[in-house]
Amino acid sequence: MLADDLLIRLRDALGADRVLTSDTDVDDRRHDYWVLSHLQAWSETFDDRPGAVVRPRSTADVQAVVRLAAETGTAVVPFGLGSGVCGGIRPDQNMLLVDLSSMDRIRKIDDVNLVATFDAGVNGLVAEEAVAALGLTIGHWPQSIALSTVGGWVSTRAAGQFSTAYGNIEDMVYALEVVLPDGTLVELGRAPRAAAGPDLRHIFLGAEGTMGIVTGVTLALHRQPEKRTWRAFHTPSLTAGLEAQRLIMQAGWKPPVMRQYDAREARRTFRPWSIKGRGILLMAHEGPAGRVDAEVAAVDGLADSCGLTRADDEVGPHWMENRNHVPSWEELFEQGLIVDTIEVSGPWTGVEAIYDAVLADVGAVDGVVAVSAHSSHAYRTGVNLYFTFAAAAPADTADSTDSADSADSPDLEVAYLACWHAVMEATARNGGGIAHHHGIGRVRKPYLAHELGESGLALLRTLKGAVDPHGIMNPGNLIPDT
Numbered sequence: 458m459l460a461d462d463l464l465i466r467l468r469d470a471l472g473a474d475r476v477l478t479s480d481t482d483v484d485d486r487r488h489d490y491w492v493l494s495h496l497q498a499w500s501e502t503f504d505d506r507p508g509a510v511v512r513p514r515s516t517a518d519v520q521a522v523v524r525l526a527a528e529t530g531t532a533v534v535p536f537g538l539g540s541g542v543c544g545g546i547r548p549d550q551n552m553l554l555v556d557l558s559s560m561d562r563i564r565k566i567d568d569v570n571l572v573a574t575f576d577a578g579v580n581g582l583v584a585e586e587a588v589a590a591l592g593l594t595i596g597h598w599p600q601s602i603a604l605s606t607v608g609g610w611v612s613t614r615a616a617g618q619f620s621t622a623y624g625n626i627e628d629m630v631y632a633l634e635v636v637l638p639d640g641t642l643v644e645l646g647r648a649p650r651a652a653a654g655p656d657l658r659h660i661f662l663g664a665e666g667t668m669g670i671v672t673g674v675t676l677a678l679h680r681q682p683e684k685r686t687w688r689a690f691h692t693p694s695l696t697a698g699l700e701a702q703r704l705i706m707q708a709g710w711k712p713p714v715m716r717q718y719d720a721r722e723a724r725r726t727f728r729p730w731s732i733k734g735r736g737i738l739l740m741a742h743e744g745p746a747g748r749v750d751a752e753v754a755a756v757d758g759l760a761d762s763c764g765l766t767r768a769d770d771e772v773g774p775h776w777m778e779n780r781n782h783v784p785s786w787e788e789l790f791e792q793g794l795i796v797d798t799i800e801v802s803g804p805w806t807g808v809e810a811i812y813d814a815v816l817a818d819v820g821a822v823d824g825v826v827a828v829s830a831h832s833s834h835a836y837r838t839g840v841n842l843y844f845t846f847a848a849a850a851p852a853d854t855a856d857s858t859d860s861a862d863s864a865d866s867p868d869l870e871v872a873y874l875a876c877w878h879a880v881m882e883a884t885a886r887n888g889g890g891i892a893h894h895h896g897i898g899r900v901r902k903p904y905l906a907h908e909l910g911e912s913g914l915a916l917l918r919t920l921k922g923a924v925d926p927h928g929i930m931n932p933g934n935l936i937p938d939t
């Protein structure tokens with residue numbers, strides 16, 4: 458429980474309407490979009506909630522909140538719009554949740570230098586629409602663009618669907634304003650590039666609320682493209698599709714959208730246009746018209762050289778129109794199922810081994826009913842894989858007569874965590890990166906050493922200890938206990 462005295466002082470500093478303790482206000486922000494939190498809340502096996510929610514309107518408000526938290530040793534959990542999918546938000550009664558969504562000012566759009574500065578709580582789609590009105594684009598289109606904040610993008614190292622040309626969020630961040638755990642304000646980044654020691658912005662990119670609160674974000678922009686066109690191909694095999702992707706990327710072409718679906722996902726996602734047993738590679742091409750035309754011609758040739766055949770180009774616009782559908786976890790729980798997605802990455806020489814190992818290992822988990830993958834972000838050096846799996850309660854624990862019982866949380870949890878374990882281990886064993894763009898949170902925390910190594914993990918703990926010596930920033934998230 459939070460002390461009454463702290464709540465009084467918070468109300469004095471921010472105004473009474475900015476400090477919320479009612480059941481509804483607090484319950485709405487108990488957790489993020491992590492499916493396991495949803496399952497546990499749905500099956501009433503998880504009861505934690507923050508002691509209070511504060512809704513700062515300005516950077517000065519955030520500083521006041523953090524100073525009071527530091528003085529009283531109160532843990533602070535930053536909250537954007539709660540669309541994170543890894544369990545980065547699970548506060549308890551002793552913690553203060555800082556909801557940043559009232560910090561929603563578009564501070565400045567500079568259409569000569571192509572930068573725009575936002576309060577951290579600005580909704581992603583609102584930010585994009587504001588720059589679009591001036592003929593510009595951020596170029597960052599996560600599927601959750603309307604459900605997430607600019608500060609959340611930075612804090613999770615997010616990637617958008619058009620990343621292959623426009624880059625991931627770390628390529629777009631020009632400057633950051635951050636409130637440190639003692640209330641100090643730092644402003645980092647002031648020119649197009651700097652050789653001025655380590656880039657301190659990266660302490661906060663992907664920190665998931667453990668190093669401070671991001672209050673302002675300046676992003677570099679692009680002018681909207683003159684032309685966009687779509688291409689789609691049937692892939693005779695994953696090997697052929699990956700080879701085509703590699704050749705296209707390494708030739709220097711940059712289709713902003715480049716997605717390869719395995720045969721199972723091609724059937725599920727593009728049934729009217731798919732061929733049984735074949736995958737689909739779809740691409741958007743955009744930019745100056747001359748470059749787009751040259752890219753399309755070159756890509757046609759490279760795809761042909763790998764044995765790919767043209768599919769109906771309707772596939773691209775169909776994907777574009779339906780790409781942001783968000784499933785309701787609860788409907789699946791009712792059916793006794795749990796579904797999740799896991800994104801990893803690998804070098805060109807290792808990615809197929811990762812795909813094969815994950816399909817085999819997840820497929821062997823008791824209760825798994827489906828596992829498949831597509832790639833959605835490509836680089837000169839390799840590509841990501843985005844797995845989707847569905848599991849029912851393992852056969853020996855499910856009650857076959859009652860679907861509500863068979864969806865019993867502990868049984869589904871066993872299958873769910875076994876799937877995650879299988880993906881993390883198979884990826885690491887085959888030389889891949891365990892987290893492409895959703896972050897670490899609680900679900901991936903036990904596997905962070907696969908990415909950083911034990912000495913890297915020790916360095917991260919040292920850094921955390923230096924920035925947040927009293928451990929008040931989002932405790933329990935991201936960094937495994939020693």
Ligand SMILES: Cc1cc2nc3c(=O)[nH]c(=O)nc-3n(C[C@H](O)[C@H](O)[C@H](O)COP(=O)(O)OP(=O)(O)OC[C@H]3O[C@@H](n4cnc5c(N)ncnc54)[C@H](O)[C@@H]3O)c2cc1C
Nearest residue numbers: 537538539540541545599600601606608609615616666671
């Ligand atoms: C349907 C769906 C589709 C998605 N698609 C994508 C996708 O295409 N690409 C992608 O990268 N992700 C995707 N995600 C994941 C999620 O949207 C991103 O991680 C997003 O960046 C989170 O933003 P948020 O504002 O909702 O952050 P939250 O979920 O509120 O917070 C995420 C983490 O960051 C911390 N945090 C939030 N704001 C701040 C701040 N201002 N300062 C410090 N810490 C902060 C929180 O404490 C938490 O640990 C998707 C999620 C859903 C539900």
